[in-house]
Amino acid sequence: MDVLLHNPIADMYGPQFLVFYGIVIAIATLVCWKLVQDPTQNAPLPLIPAEPDAYQIAYLRSGVSGVAQVAILNLIQLGYLQITGESINHISNHPPLSELQPLERQVFFIFYTPSQMKTSLWLVTEKIESYCDIYQQQLDNEQLLYANEWNVANMKVGVITAIIIFSLGLYKLLIALSRGYSNVGFLIIMAVSAIIILCALVMNERSRLSCKGIAYRRQLEQTFSQLKHKIKKTSFDNPSTFDYSLVVAIFGIPALAGSSYDSLDKAFFPRTYSPVRSRLSSSDSSSNSSSSCSSGSSCSSGSSCSSGSSCSSSSSCSSGSSCGGGCGGCGGGGGD
Incomplete structure (x- = not known):
């Protein structure tokens, strides 16, 4: 028991302990920051296939809604669906349904009765979610999506770091109070500030994509x-x-503006609502582009297409954030 009450930390004077505590917080936060970074930030990119899977790319870009957009376009191109005014409906003399993929057949049946454009995309997205599991699995295998287990691991690192910082601060606080010291304001402020910084670091909203x-x-x-x-x-x-x-899969439906399927773009994003359309187009074509791979990290790589053509890119995705604070004075619990 005497060891708990008398040891180098317990007997450390207030100003000295605040400096020591600040160093511990800085080191612990730095280690936590390193451990919660995206593990794929320096990973090589997969080769681009000669004929990429448009549905897989659409899922990479914007999830199930991206797949829904590509499926609707494909069915229109193949003569199964048509745009009539502000609605989409099936074509009576359409080709055999056996030529469609299961996902496309599901989308076709959704439009067996005419559906308004305003609700059609939401309706399709709702119905085909289970069909997109295969694309999620493929992208997970390539580590192109930010895995749930990485978030869980980040939470564990954050909790352990917070426990270390909180426990040390609480221990010194109890020692100070037991010795009659009440000027512990800066100690409490430092502990609380450190916990807030850790929460911001670990709970930072990440892109659904990995770096x-x-x-x-x-x-x-x-x-x-x-x-x-x-x-x-x-x-x-x-x-x-x-x-x-492929254009819709990579860039979204707004990229069809000015093409033979301009009507599909106008149907989903009417020109009469240009401000709204502008925001939606920007969000659709650059989904997650502003999200960070990891706090203060960057990722870059190059790869070549398997089709024989060379393609490379160097991209960085980083978000730098600084967090810190200072406290003046020395009011931590002191020693004798």
Whole structure:
């Protein structure tokens, strides 16, 4: 018991302990910051396939809603659906349903009765969520999505760090009070501030994509940026159905503006509401681009396409944040 009441920390004078406590907080916070960084920040990017899966890329860009957009476009291109005014409905003399993927058949049945454009995307997203599990699994295997277990690990690191800081501060506080010292305000402020900083560090809202996923998405945008010009009506090229699907998968429906499927863009984002459309388009085409891979970290890599063409990119995704504070004076519990 005497060891708890008399030891180098317990007998340390207030100003000295505040300096020592500040060093412990700084070291513990730095270690925590290092441990909660995205593990994929320096990982090499996967090769871009010669014919990428538009649905997988759409899921990478914006989840189930991105897959829904591509599916609707595909069904329109293949002659299963058509846009009539402000609604989408099926075409009576459509090709056999056996030619469709299960996900596409599900989307087709949703529009078997005409559906308003305002609610159709939400309705499709709701119904095909289970069909997108395979794309989530594929992206998880490539570490392109920020895994749930990483968040759990970050929480554990944060809790352990907080316990160390809180326990040391509480111990010194009890020692000070037992010796009749009441000028412990700075000690309490330092402990509380450190816990708040840790919470902000660990609970920081992250992108649904990993650092590797953000870099890969940006590389896809750079590699296929010319497709946006190829699908325009004024282009001399002859875009394929795959070209249209890939453009929507990578850039979203707003990228169809000025193309043969301009009506789909206008239906989802009417020109009469240009301010709203502008915000939605910006959000859709650069989803998660401003999210950080990890606090104060950067990621960059280059890769080549398996189709034989060389494509590389160097991207950084970082968010720097500083947190700190100072306290003056010395009011921690002191020794004899």
